[in-house]
Structure formats: C-alpha cells, structure tokens
Amino acid sequence: MFENSSNTDLSALGEFGLIDQITAPAKKVQQSTITGVGDDAAVIEAGDRYLLVSSDMLLEGVHFDLSYAPLKHLGYKAVVVNLSDIYAMNGTPRQITVNIGLSSKFSVEAVEEIYAGIYMACDQYQVDLIGGDTTASKAGLVLSVTAMGTVDKDKVAYRKGAKETDxxxxxxxxxxxxxxxxxxxxxxxxxxxxxxxxxxxxxxxxxxxxxxxxxxxxxxxxxxxxxxxxxxxxxxxxxxxxxxxxxxxxxxxxxxxxxxxxxxxxxxxxxxxxxxxxxxxxxxxxxxxxxxxxxxxxxxxxxxxxxxxxxxxxxxxxxxxxxxxxxxxxxxxxxxxxxxxxxxxx
Amino acid sequence: MFENSSNTDLSALGEFGLIDQITAPAKKVQQSTITGVGDDAAVIEAGDRYLLVSSDMLLEGVHFDLSYAPLKHLGYKAVVVNLSDIYAMNGTPRQITVNIGLSSKFSVEAVEEIYAGIYMACDQYQVDLIGGDTTASKAGLVLSVTAMGTVDKDKVAYRKGAKETDxxxxxxxxxxxxxxxxxxxxxxxxxxxxxxxxxxxxxxxxxxxxxxxxxxxxxxxxxxxxxxxxxxxxxxxxxxxxxxxxxxxxxxxxxxxxxxxxxxxxxxxxxxxxxxxxxxxxxxxxxxxxxxxxxxxxxxxxxxxxxxxxxxxxxxxxxxxxxxxxxxxxxxxxxxxxxxxxxxxx
The missing domain is CATH 3.90.650.10 (PurM-like C-terminal domain)
Structure with missing residues (x-):
C-alpha cells in the first residue's frame, strides 16, 4: 500500500552519505543535549559530568556468520564494539542495554551462550547490564546494544579538535x-x-x-x-x-x-x-x-x-x-x- | 562449528521466562546503577536527578507488516513505544538513539519516509535524536530505539510500590x-x-x-x-x-x-x-x-x-x-x- 514516486538506491549514497542525509533534519530542543549525531558517542549533560551514549547493531549475515562465530564470542563482541565508542570519547563505560532478536531455531541453551559472552564482557569492563528487549525474529539473529558512560566535562575528547603540528x-x-x-x-x-x-x-x-x-x-x-x-x-x-x-x-x-x-x-x-x-x-x-x-x-x-x-x-x-x-x-x-x-x- | 548438548525450545519458556533466565546473572558493579532489568526503564544516577533508559526493537514480520504499515507511521511508532516506557516511570523523555537495519530493497526515499516519522515523533514529544547506527540488513527492516529521559529522584514511579486499598x-x-x-x-x-x-x-x-x-x-x-x-x-x-x-x-x-x-x-x-x-x-x-x-x-x-x-x-x-x-x-x-x-x- 506504500509506493515511492522516485527510487534512489541506498548504495548510491553509501553509509556515510545516507547518515548525512537522514540526520540533517535533526534539531536540538533539549538543553541537556550537548552534542548529538556525528561522533563516536552522543554527549548529554548529567550533573557535574557528561553522560556518553553510543548504540550499535550487529546483524546475522551482515556483521557475523553463525557458521564460524561462536555465540559466546558474538555476545562479547556486541558489547565491546559499543564500549569502544565510549572509550573513544575518553570516557568510562558504566551501563549497557541489550536488544536481542532470536529466530525460533535458537534453543534456550544457545541464548544462554550469547548472554554468557555478554556477561563476560560486563565483568571484564565492569559495566552493568541494565535492560533491553527480547523478541522473536523471522530473520536471523539481531543484537542491538546501547552503551552509557561518563566523562569529566573537561576531559571529553571529540573527533574534532586536532590542530596543526599535533x-x-x-x-x-x-x-x-x-x-x-x-x-x-x-x-x-x-x-x-x-x-x-x-x-x-x-x-x-x-x-x-x-x-x-x-x-x-x-x-x-x-x-x-x-x-x-x-x-x-x-x-x-x-x-x-x-x-x-x-x-x-x-x-x-x-x-x-x-x-x-x-x-x-x-x-x-x-x-x-x-x-x-x-x-x-x-x-x-x-x-x-x-x-x-x-x-x-x-x-x-x-x-x-x-x-x-x-x-x-x-x-x-x-x-x-x-x-x-x-x-x-x-x-x-x-x-x-x-x-x-x-x-x-x- | 557451534553445537549444543541440549536443546530447549524458546517457546517452552516464553518471553518473560526467557527474560528471567537470561537476566538472572546480572550483577551491579556500578554505583550509578539504581535499578536495572525488570521495570519499564532502567534508572541511573545523574547528578541531582535520575536518568531513565529504555530500549525496544521492532522487527519486520514480527512487530509490523510492510504491506500495510506506512513507513512514516512505523518510524513514529518505533519512537513512541520507547517514550511510553519513560512516561511509565513518571519521567520526561529527552533523547533517543535509533539503530536501523535496511535491506537493499529500500530506496533512499523510503528511508527518508521512516525518518520523517521519527522526526515527527521527536517534534511532537520534544526529544532529540542524538545518534544511532545505520546498517544493511539481509533480513528485513530492523528498528531498535533507545530512549533516555529524566525524573526527579522523589518522583520516580516503579512497577513495585502498590499498597493494599490503593x-x-x-x-x-x-x-x-x-x-x-x-x-x-x-x-x-x-x-x-x-x-x-x-x-x-x-x-x-x-x-x-x-x-x-x-x-x-x-x-x-x-x-x-x-x-x-x-x-x-x-x-x-x-x-x-x-x-x-x-x-x-x-x-x-x-x-x-x-x-x-x-x-x-x-x-x-x-x-x-x-x-x-x-x-x-x-x-x-x-x-x-x-x-x-x-x-x-x-x-x-x-x-x-x-x-x-x-x-x-x-x-x-x-x-x-x-x-x-x-x-x-x-x-x-x-x-x-x-x-x-x-x-x-x-
């Protein structure tokens, strides 16, 4: 029931081009938003420190192949790639949420393997799993993780800021x-x-x-x-x-x-x-x-x-x-x- | 290369049973984690207020059917269902991140429709889109949204707390x-x-x-x-x-x-x-x-x-x-x- 009058291939823009295009209309209405789209993590005012937020998604068949990726490692990796974004802002990760989409081929034991990896990463990096969503998927395994961290306001490192001779x-x-x-x-x-x-x-x-x-x-x-x-x-x-x-x-x-x-x-x-x-x-x-x-x-x-x-x-x-x-x-x-x-x- | 010694069907546990099982090992190591899994949103210390975090995922073929869900409405809904969780804690939503997985059948114009709905919800509820991840999907449209909000510490409402005669x-x-x-x-x-x-x-x-x-x-x-x-x-x-x-x-x-x-x-x-x-x-x-x-x-x-x-x-x-x-x-x-x-x- 939905039709487009024109059709431009996603590949014509590429990932960064698409991101530029879809984030262009983003406005800032909340005072607490310090910086939004365009860095490794977003920066939010949170009392005397900044809160950092980063979110990444791993999809079966795109980011991993279950024929060789052990489930435990996959859970670990899904967390780590998000923590990496918090460190990239010179921050300390504190919490994560995990949204997981599971096809019916997964057993409870297989899901426990994924979470064993998630908890291993939590333990290794001292972060708390504080929430998320668990759902069925018709289309392979989906792992979407959001990481939150903190950084002293004068210590935050952005992508911008490099100066000549640095x-x-x-x-x-x-x-x-x-x-x-x-x-x-x-x-x-x-x-x-x-x-x-x-x-x-x-x-x-x-x-x-x-x-x-x-x-x-x-x-x-x-x-x-x-x-x-x-x-x-x-x-x-x-x-x-x-x-x-x-x-x-x-x-x-x-x-x-x-x-x-x-x-x-x-x-x-x-x-x-x-x-x-x-x-x-x-x-x-x-x-x-x-x-x-x-x-x-x-x-x-x-x-x-x-x-x-x-x-x-x-x-x-x-x-x-x-x-x-x-x-x-x-x-x-x-x-x-x-x-x-x-x-x-x- | 990965095999399970035993296989329990996910349907045997159901969604809530599975959530109970996989979140049981969750520990709290961060002082700033007030409450984690088990409510509409997680609660994090953030200066003189609490930060609320909630994350939900919508998957094609499970949560929506593109044969009748207009893309703009879908973008709107993906945001709203997360904001609902922030309100459910008596909080005010402030920011969202959006992770999106797109199959190659989507055109740039179709993606813009989804984001038109996302921005419409941002406008309606006065929240900022501050980040996310954009990726290809082999398996239909994936929309994973994380909402952040704030609440005065003495105003937070949990699922627990109801008393006899209330x-x-x-x-x-x-x-x-x-x-x-x-x-x-x-x-x-x-x-x-x-x-x-x-x-x-x-x-x-x-x-x-x-x-x-x-x-x-x-x-x-x-x-x-x-x-x-x-x-x-x-x-x-x-x-x-x-x-x-x-x-x-x-x-x-x-x-x-x-x-x-x-x-x-x-x-x-x-x-x-x-x-x-x-x-x-x-x-x-x-x-x-x-x-x-x-x-x-x-x-x-x-x-x-x-x-x-x-x-x-x-x-x-x-x-x-x-x-x-x-x-x-x-x-x-x-x-x-x-x-x-x-x-x-x-």
Missing part, C-alpha cells in the same frame, strides 16, 4: 581482524566444498581472536589519566585507519601526514596477508574492526608518549586544505582515500 | 490497537485473494490509528505534576491490561480486583470486536499495544481523580496472596490470567 597516535596494531575474517571465510568455502574437511586454523590464533573476540582499549584511558594527557581529538578504528584519519581531518578542519613504516602491523597479519596476496597496508588502512584508538595530542606531549608499549606515533596533523597523505620509505606521498565499508554495496 | 487507574481506552490489527490482517487476506480489491477501511479510522500510529501518554505526567499526585506504582500497557496488572501485583507483592464495567473500551473497538466475534473484553485484557498508562494511587487521592476526562478508576489493590480478579456486573469473580504475548510461540 602528533597522530594509534594503539595496538591494525588489519588483524580483517585478515582473521579472510581466514574464516576461506575455511568456510573449503568446508562447503567438502563437509568432511577440518578447518585449518592453526597459527592464526591472534588474528582469529581479533576478529571474533576483540577488546576495547580501556588501558589508554587510564594511561591518559595517569600521565595527565588530554587528547585533542579521538576516534575508534572500526572502519579502517584511512576512514578514521579522514574523519578526524574533516571534523577538525585540518590535514594529516602519516608514515607508512610507522603503521603498526602484527607479524601474523603480515604473513597471512602475504598468503592471501593482500597488501598488509591495505588490510591496516581499509580492513576495519580493529577497535584500536586513534588520537591526536599536542606535539609538546611528545616526551610523555616515548617508549610506551603498544602506542605508536604514526604522523602529524597538517594545515587545513593540505589534504591527507601517506608517506612511504622513499618519501613519496600518496593521498589517503577511504574505501571504508559501504554497507549497502551489493 | 486505587487502580488507567488512561484512555483499551483493545483498540488489537482490533485495528485484526482489520488490517483481514484486508491483507482479501487483497492476497484478489489483488484488484480495494481495502475496506472506512469507519475504522480510530482503531487503525491506534495500531499504526499510537501516542504515548505525556498528558498524565503533566497532570500528576499539576495535581501533585505521586503514583505508588506505574507501567505502560504494551502486552494487554491483564499482563500489566499481574506485573504490578507481582512487583508490589499485592493482589488486585478490577471491575468489568469499568474497563474503558471505545465504541469502535466494541463494534469491530462484535464483527469479528471477539469478546471486546478479551481485546482489552489481552490485546496489547495500547500504550496507555496503568497506575495506582493511595485511596486518599480519590478526590483529585474525580471527573478527569480520559482517566478511569478500574479497581483497587488487595492484600498479598489474595490473587488478581475481575468482577463482573453480577458480582462474579474470575481470576485474571495473562496470555500476554509469547513472542516465541510458533
């Missing part, structure tokens, strides 16, 4: 979750061709764990507190380093320059990428699902960041209009473009 | 949304048999609107403020009056008695129920999706509730262990049982 830093290593996914997809294909085949996952532990059971970077927020560092901008790496660098540049109205040899890539990631004939740098720049934190700090903080394990200074912020560039070993510059992840591509 | 009150009328759904389902069946058929919806405006574009009872919260009334317990009517009465009794450890002739049923609802050979009382007691508010107040507040349009005193609270009963015109008592809605029944 150092660009990233935690951990990049591209591992993407290569883990490639291994899982390969084994699934093998299994489909020969159901007797045993999955060959040996030696891939690290990258598989990065894909199936990622962690959020709580340690960085504690490090900032200890060393009294205030990042000028921050974002979590969910869509790949390239996409996130461009977010920081766009939000901060600045350019950036990062150094190829500084991009942290684990040796298992690099080895696996070789095996798959994928450039490891592409996995790091465009793979996504790393849930590391990318941030900028004033160059004057350089000393405080020296020799910190798992922390990498990968470049610096440049003036507005200078563009976003990667510099290779020979000093050649190439422009950074975000393939990111077009959720609506066929 | 009056039981409900806003508006009941069973209309359920009868609206019956009409829509009938016309869909006719249309399937004969695609040339025009839907016969004349005269059903009220009950159709109650199903497709329900409203939340903001007026009651304002009324409480004006008249300085503090409800002793409150819940919104989403699963049918019977189910909600039993929730208030269980949470408050009390019994209840309600009077058949006091149950508010609109004449269109009653007429349509007759047409469908459904007892209108069954529609009111077990239909659901009314989004009215059911609450209790001390009997001493009786005067303040007299002659208030759209407010109905339907019974009173009885002592613990006395059970939940409906009294008919002849004085016969029948026990109230909740069919509610078993989301997992086949």
């Amino acid at each position: 150092l660009i830093c990233v935690t951990g290593d990049l591209g591992a979750a993407y290569m883990g996914l490639q291994v899982l997809e390969r084994e699934k294909t093998v299994f489909k061709g020969n159901p007797e085949a045993q999955p060959d996952l040996e030696g891939f532990d690290y990258i598989l764990e990065r894909q199936l059971k990622p962690e959020a970077q709580r340690g960085l927020i504690e490090f900032f507190k200890e060393r009294q560092i205030q990042p000028t901008s921050m974002i979590d790496v969910s869509d790949g380093l390239a996409s996130e660098l461009l977010h920081l540049c766009k939000a901060g109205e600045v350019g950036c320059q990062v150094y190829m040899q500084k991009i942290p890539i684990d040796h298992t990631t690099a080895q696996t990428a070789d095996e798959f004939n994928i450039n490891p740098l592409v996995a790091a720049m465009n793979g996504g699902e790393d849930y590391e934190l990318l941030f900028t700090v004033p160059v004057t903080e350089h000393e405080k960041l020296q020799d910190v394990p798992g922390l990498h200074i990968i470049g610096h912020i440049t003036e507005n209009g200078s563009g976003a560039f990667m510099v290779d070993d020979a000093g050649n510059k190439s422009q950074i473009t975000a393939q990111g992840w077009n959720a609506f591509a066929q | 009056l039981i009150c409900v806003t508006g009328d009941l069973g209309a949304a359920y009868m609206g759904l019956q009409v829509l389902e009938r016309e869909k069946t006719v249309f399937k048999g004969n695609p040339e058929a025009q839907p016969d919806l004349e005269g059903f405006d009220y009950i159709l609107e109650r199903q497709l574009k329900p409203e939340a009872q903001r007026g009651l919260i304002e009324f409480f403020k004006e008249r300085q009334i503090q409800p002793t317990s409150m819940i919104d009517v989403s699963d049918g009056l019977a189910s909600e009465l039993l929730h208030l009794c269980k949470a408050g450890e009390v019994g209840c008695q309600v009077y058949m002739q006091k149950i508010p049923i609109d004449h269109t609802t009653a007429q349509t129920a007759d047409e469908f050979n459904i007892n209108p009382l069954v529609a009111a007691m077990n239909g659901g999706e009314d989004y009215e508010l059911l609450f209790t107040v001390p009997v001493t507040e009786h005067e303040k509730l007299q002659d208030v349009p759209g407010l109905h005193i339907i019974g009173h609270i009885t002592e613990n262990g006395s059970g939940a009963f409906m009294v008919d015109d002849a004085g016969n008592k029948s026990q109230i049982t909740a069919q509610g809605w078993n989301a997992f029944a086949q």
Whole structure:
C-alpha cells in the first residue's frame, strides 16, 4: 500500500552519505543535549559530568556468520564494539542495554551462550547490564546494544579538535581482524566444498581472536589519566585507519601526514596477508574492526608518549586544505582515500 | 562449528521466562546503577536527578507488516513505544538513539519516509535524536530505539510500590490497537485473494490509528505534576491490561480486583470486536499495544481523580496472596490470567 514516486538506491549514497542525509533534519530542543549525531558517542549533560551514549547493531549475515562465530564470542563482541565508542570519547563505560532478536531455531541453551559472552564482557569492563528487549525474529539473529558512560566535562575528547603540528597516535596494531575474517571465510568455502574437511586454523590464533573476540582499549584511558594527557581529538578504528584519519581531518578542519613504516602491523597479519596476496597496508588502512584508538595530542606531549608499549606515533596533523597523505620509505606521498565499508554495496 | 548438548525450545519458556533466565546473572558493579532489568526503564544516577533508559526493537514480520504499515507511521511508532516506557516511570523523555537495519530493497526515499516519522515523533514529544547506527540488513527492516529521559529522584514511579486499598487507574481506552490489527490482517487476506480489491477501511479510522500510529501518554505526567499526585506504582500497557496488572501485583507483592464495567473500551473497538466475534473484553485484557498508562494511587487521592476526562478508576489493590480478579456486573469473580504475548510461540 506504500509506493515511492522516485527510487534512489541506498548504495548510491553509501553509509556515510545516507547518515548525512537522514540526520540533517535533526534539531536540538533539549538543553541537556550537548552534542548529538556525528561522533563516536552522543554527549548529554548529567550533573557535574557528561553522560556518553553510543548504540550499535550487529546483524546475522551482515556483521557475523553463525557458521564460524561462536555465540559466546558474538555476545562479547556486541558489547565491546559499543564500549569502544565510549572509550573513544575518553570516557568510562558504566551501563549497557541489550536488544536481542532470536529466530525460533535458537534453543534456550544457545541464548544462554550469547548472554554468557555478554556477561563476560560486563565483568571484564565492569559495566552493568541494565535492560533491553527480547523478541522473536523471522530473520536471523539481531543484537542491538546501547552503551552509557561518563566523562569529566573537561576531559571529553571529540573527533574534532586536532590542530596543526599535533602528533597522530594509534594503539595496538591494525588489519588483524580483517585478515582473521579472510581466514574464516576461506575455511568456510573449503568446508562447503567438502563437509568432511577440518578447518585449518592453526597459527592464526591472534588474528582469529581479533576478529571474533576483540577488546576495547580501556588501558589508554587510564594511561591518559595517569600521565595527565588530554587528547585533542579521538576516534575508534572500526572502519579502517584511512576512514578514521579522514574523519578526524574533516571534523577538525585540518590535514594529516602519516608514515607508512610507522603503521603498526602484527607479524601474523603480515604473513597471512602475504598468503592471501593482500597488501598488509591495505588490510591496516581499509580492513576495519580493529577497535584500536586513534588520537591526536599536542606535539609538546611528545616526551610523555616515548617508549610506551603498544602506542605508536604514526604522523602529524597538517594545515587545513593540505589534504591527507601517506608517506612511504622513499618519501613519496600518496593521498589517503577511504574505501571504508559501504554497507549497502551489493 | 557451534553445537549444543541440549536443546530447549524458546517457546517452552516464553518471553518473560526467557527474560528471567537470561537476566538472572546480572550483577551491579556500578554505583550509578539504581535499578536495572525488570521495570519499564532502567534508572541511573545523574547528578541531582535520575536518568531513565529504555530500549525496544521492532522487527519486520514480527512487530509490523510492510504491506500495510506506512513507513512514516512505523518510524513514529518505533519512537513512541520507547517514550511510553519513560512516561511509565513518571519521567520526561529527552533523547533517543535509533539503530536501523535496511535491506537493499529500500530506496533512499523510503528511508527518508521512516525518518520523517521519527522526526515527527521527536517534534511532537520534544526529544532529540542524538545518534544511532545505520546498517544493511539481509533480513528485513530492523528498528531498535533507545530512549533516555529524566525524573526527579522523589518522583520516580516503579512497577513495585502498590499498597493494599490503593486505587487502580488507567488512561484512555483499551483493545483498540488489537482490533485495528485484526482489520488490517483481514484486508491483507482479501487483497492476497484478489489483488484488484480495494481495502475496506472506512469507519475504522480510530482503531487503525491506534495500531499504526499510537501516542504515548505525556498528558498524565503533566497532570500528576499539576495535581501533585505521586503514583505508588506505574507501567505502560504494551502486552494487554491483564499482563500489566499481574506485573504490578507481582512487583508490589499485592493482589488486585478490577471491575468489568469499568474497563474503558471505545465504541469502535466494541463494534469491530462484535464483527469479528471477539469478546471486546478479551481485546482489552489481552490485546496489547495500547500504550496507555496503568497506575495506582493511595485511596486518599480519590478526590483529585474525580471527573478527569480520559482517566478511569478500574479497581483497587488487595492484600498479598489474595490473587488478581475481575468482577463482573453480577458480582462474579474470575481470576485474571495473562496470555500476554509469547513472542516465541510458533
């Protein structure tokens, strides 16, 4: 009974284009809304601190494949990807709500496995599960999590705020979750061709764990507190380093320059990428699902960041209009473009 | 790769049984968590007030049917059902986040229709859309909304709190949304048999609107403020009056008695129920999706509730262990049982 006079494919806009379009009419009528759409989490006035709110949804067949994702890990991951957004605002997660849609093929025991993972994440990150919705689904498993956290008003870190000469830093290593996914997809294909085949996952532990059971970077927020560092901008790496660098540049109205040899890539990631004939740098720049934190700090903080394990200074912020560039070993510059992840591509 | 040693059907537990089972391990580690799972909204410490959080999910094929639900109404409804939970705590909704899963059959224009409904609800109820997630879905439209609101600490109304002799009150009328759904389902069946058929919806405006574009009872919260009334317990009517009465009794450890002739049923609802050979009382007691508010107040507040349009005193609270009963015109008592809605029944 509902018809459209015109029809524009979602893939024509892409995820970010669609978000821009549908959030354009958003108004702010509540005084307590500090910032809404457009950052890792929304910011709400809550007494002497800010409340942070972030919500993400994982759908079967899009974000995960039940043929290889253990349910417990899936529950864990659904929580962690949301907590990552709270940390990306320099905040501390406190509570989560979980909405779950279950098809009738699920048993009570299977649902308990998912919740075992959810509670494991609650325990690990010290957050409380405070509510949600449980419903039937005709269409596969749906996990929609909302995370709430708090941050001191003078400590909140937005995507915007990076200034020329600021150092660009990233935690951990990049591209591992993407290569883990490639291994899982390969084994699934093998299994489909020969159901007797045993999955060959040996030696891939690290990258598989990065894909199936990622962690959020709580340690960085504690490090900032200890060393009294205030990042000028921050974002979590969910869509790949390239996409996130461009977010920081766009939000901060600045350019950036990062150094190829500084991009942290684990040796298992690099080895696996070789095996798959994928450039490891592409996995790091465009793979996504790393849930590391990318941030900028004033160059004057350089000393405080020296020799910190798992922390990498990968470049610096440049003036507005200078563009976003990667510099290779020979000093050649190439422009950074975000393939990111077009959720609506066929 | 994931196997269960035992398999219990979800339908064996039902929705409430499943919720009890999966939320049993929930712990509270955060001081700021006042109450978690088990009420219309969770309650979080937020300075000198409480923050209320509620989250609900609507799934295609389960909660709505796109063959008759206009997309704009659907967006509106997805917001309203969440705001209803905030009002049910005697709170004022302030912000929402919206997670949406879209199959590739949706056009940009169709998505804009959904958001037009979302923004219409934001405007109507003065809430801000502050974030969310937009993603592809392989499995129909998914709308997961989280609503946040505030309430003065001494004004929060829980499901628990009803005391013996308290009056039981409900806003508006009941069973209309359920009868609206019956009409829509009938016309869909006719249309399937004969695609040339025009839907016969004349005269059903009220009950159709109650199903497709329900409203939340903001007026009651304002009324409480004006008249300085503090409800002793409150819940919104989403699963049918019977189910909600039993929730208030269980949470408050009390019994209840309600009077058949006091149950508010609109004449269109009653007429349509007759047409469908459904007892209108069954529609009111077990239909659901009314989004009215059911609450209790001390009997001493009786005067303040007299002659208030759209407010109905339907019974009173009885002592613990006395059970939940409906009294008919002849004085016969029948026990109230909740069919509610078993989301997992086949």
